[in-house]
Amino acid sequence: MTSATILNYIKNMIRFIQFLKLELSLKDSASIYLPKCQAYMDLLSTLRKPVSKQHSQAVCKTRYDRYVEGQRSLHECHKVMRVCKKDMFGLFAKLLEHKQISREEKTLFRYYCEAIILLKHYQRPGVVEGFTVSEWMKRKSHDGKMVIGVSQHKTANMQIATFALNTEQAAMLDAYYHYIRPEFVKESGEEEEHFFIGSHGRPITCASQDLSRLHAHYKLPNVTTQEIRRVAETLGGQMCTEEQKTTVAHYLAHSNVVAEGKYRSRTLEEAVLASNLIGGFENSSEDSGGEISSQEEKRQRDEEDDKEDLSKFLKYFPVTLDGQPPSKKQRVQAGFSEGRVFYDKWRVLQYAKREEHLLSKYTRNPPTIQRVRKDISKDGWKANHPSPEDIVAKWQPPKRKTVERDPKILNNIQKQKWSGLTIKDFGGTKGEGVVATKPFLKGSILCDYHGRIITAAEGQEIQDTIEDNKCYLCFVKDLCIDAKTFPCECHPDKETLGRKINHSKKNANVKPVHSKMQFPDGTKDIILFKAIKDICIDEEIKFDYGVHRKSYGGEGQDLEWLDD
Numbered sequence: 001m002t003s004a005t006i007l008n009y010i011k012n013m014i015r016f017i018q019f020l021k022l023e024l025s026l027k028d029s030a031s032i033y034l035p036k037c038q039a040y041m042d043l044l045s046t047l048r049k050p051v052s053k054q055h056s057q058a059v060c061k062t063r064y065d066r067y068v069e070g071q072r073s074l075h076e077c078h079k080v081m082r083v084c085k086k087d088m089f090g091l092f093a094k095l096l097e098h099k100q101i102s103r104e105e106k107t108l109f110r111y112y113c114e115a116i117i118l119l120k121h122y123q124r125p126g127v128v129e130g131f132t133v134s135e136w137m138k139r140k141s142h143d144g145k146m147v148i149g150v151s152q153h154k155t156a157n158m159q160i161a162t163f164a165l166n167t168e169q170a171a172m173l174d175a176y177y178h179y180i181r182p183e184f185v186k187e188s189g190e191e192e193e194h195f196f197i198g199s200h201g202r203p204i205t206c207a208s209q210d211l212s213r214l215h216a217h218y219k220l221p222n223v224t225t226q227e228i229r230r231v232a233e234t235l236g237g238q239m240c241t242e243e244q245k246t247t248v249a250h251y252l253a254h255s256n257v258v259a260e261g262k263y264r265s266r267t268l269e270e271a272v273l274a275s276n277l278i279g280g281f282e283n284s285s286e287d288s289g290g291e292i293s294s295q296e297e298k299r300q301r302d303e304e305d306d307k308e309d310l311s312k313f314l315k316y317f318p319v320t321l322d323g324q325p326p327s328k329k330q331r332v333q334a335g336f337s338e339g340r341v342f343y344d345k346w347r348v349l350q351y352a353k354r355e356e357h358l359l360s361k362y363t364r365n366p367p368t369i370q371r372v373r374k375d376i377s378k379d380g381w382k383a384n385h386p387s388p389e390d391i392v393a394k395w396q397p398p399k400r401k402t403v404e405r406d407p408k409i410l411n412n413i414q415k416q417k418w419s420g421l422t423i424k425d426f427g428g429t430k431g432e433g434v435v436a437t438k439p440f441l442k443g444s445i446l447c448d449y450h451g452r453i454i455t456a457a458e459g460q461e462i463q464d465t466i467e468d469n470k471c472y473l474c475f476v477k478d479l480c481i482d483a484k485t486f487p488c489e490c491h492p493d494k495e496t497l498g499r500k501i502n503h504s505k506k507n508a509n510v511k512p513v514h515s516k517m518q519f520p521d522g523t524k525d526i527i528l529f530k531a532i533k534d535i536c537i538d539e540e541i542k543f544d545y546g547v548h549r550k551s552y553g554g555e556g557q558d559l560e561w562l563d564d
């Protein structure tokens with residue numbers, strides 16, 4: 001057997017495995033939704049055809065010829081994604097380990113995330129520009145993919161665009177959302193918080209420019225979204241049955257009337273199916289054979305294994321302020337390698353924790369070198385801590401304002417625009433709740449409990465008559481805010497956030513505080529929610545309703561969730 005034959009054999013095997021993967025995932029989704037999916041089952045059977053070597057070669061040949069005549073191949077259009085991938089994985093790892101990356105790198109990482117949607121999912125720039133945090137929060141996992149629906153689709157007047165990210169792509173967007181976006185978010189008072197925020201602190205407005213900047217950074221000729229969408233359409237036209245074409249066109253979100261009429265209802269399985277189908281263009285494309293070499297795949301796998309092992313390592317040896325990094329013997333006994341990689345990472349994390357701890361001690365006045373030295377020595381730290389000089393240099397005066405006169409808070413109350421929060425549906429009897437879309441420090445004000453101010457006695461009367469277990473009352477001392485009437489008269493077009501905050505006795509992270517807010521037209525009693533601990537992104541906001549199991553509807557009700 002010649003080496004070329006062996007190589008061919010391996011290539012065909014890989015293609016066959018890829019096809020099986022595609023087919024299995026389709027089958028899986030189809031079997032769950034069998035009643036609705038007869039059409040997809042038919043589609044499955046037609047998908048079998050390209051496996052035949054002859055058919056596959058014929059398809060590839062035609063496609064190849066067509067590229068020569070006019071279009072760049074999909075492989076060429078995706079070049080920037082391959083070229084920058086190594087860098088992006090490097091940045092991804094750094095973000096996860098809380099390592100510093102420069103502002104330029106953060107922007108580049110954002111370009112990459114945008115490019116995932118534009119180049120790998122063939123979406124229009126308007127989808128990237130309109131993508132909101134609440135749409136990200138509503139993402140749904142289906143069949144191994146993360147399905148996202150974007151409704152603010154400016155450029156094409158579409159109802160909604162849906163795309164299904166694979167695990168790696170979703171992880172990249174998640175890293176951007178958790179570690180980069182919060183730094184750039186400004187209290188912009190935007191109606192809807194956008195997912196992609198530029199370094200100026202405002203939502204991005206030109207995703208196609210970002211895409212061309214990503215190409216320019218890697219010194220590659222630009223690929224526009226129109227171009228890659230045309231290529232995908234051509235492939236769809238060549239490879240797909242009529243039915244598959246509809247699915248693909250649906251995914252590409254045609255803006256014309258026919259498409260709108262045809263593709264009204266979008267479902268999770270439909271998006272996943274389309275994404276698998278479109279992914280199949282790439283996988284079965286002859287010229288994309290080198291997309292990710294086996295070496296590159298191995299490197300990616302190793303990196304993923306490393307990340308998984310590091311989190312196992314940190315679970316086994318949690319990073320504490322005063323602990324010692326695990327010795328070689330302890331590491332080996334716990335089943336980790338004797339190398340120093342995780343040991344070093346553990347130390348980096350402890351160093352950062354200690355720095356944060358020291359800085360948090362000096363809330364009012366700047367510390368002196370002697371004072372920090374004394375504190376370090378009191379903590380008993382001998383090594384792996386920042387120097388007193390570092391802490392003095394990093395200290396920043398606290399930003400102090402009285403809440404009652406804080407113009408930002410006053411404005412937010414009046415407009416009912418609070419940033420860093422979104423409503424999430426938890427389903428079941430719990431219903432909706434509020435989650436953080438940016439981190440909040442202990443002591444910060446998140447939002448108010450907007451509603452009608454009544455006395456606590458009046459509130460009690462209302463509470464005793466509640467029959468549906470849904471209570472929108474907030475008691476603070478002798479005051480009560482009644483937010484049952486929705487929408488309120490002053491904000492008829494708004495879903496106010498405070499009334500959506502759920503209860504927790506044991507894990508409350510905010511508490512209601514009564515403030516006499518100084519508005520230009522006089523003082524008003526307002527109930528504000530203040531963080532009683534640091535709050536992370538994605539964390540649900542909860543406060544202790546301060547009511548007991550039998551508070552609702554008098555003695556008749558006995559609600560277990562009030563004990564949570």
Ligand SMILES: C[S@@+](CC[C@H](N)C(=O)[O-])C[C@H]1O[C@@H](n2cnc3c(N)ncnc32)[C@H](O)[C@@H]1O
Nearest residue numbers: 430431432469470471472499500501502503561
């Ligand atoms: C102020 S509303 C909170 C928003 C509400 N979940 C919704 O969907 O509109 C209070 C109601 O939410 C529900 N709720 C609040 N906290 C809950 C919890 N921890 N578990 C289950 N249901 C809860 C109860 O029905 C309660 O009467």
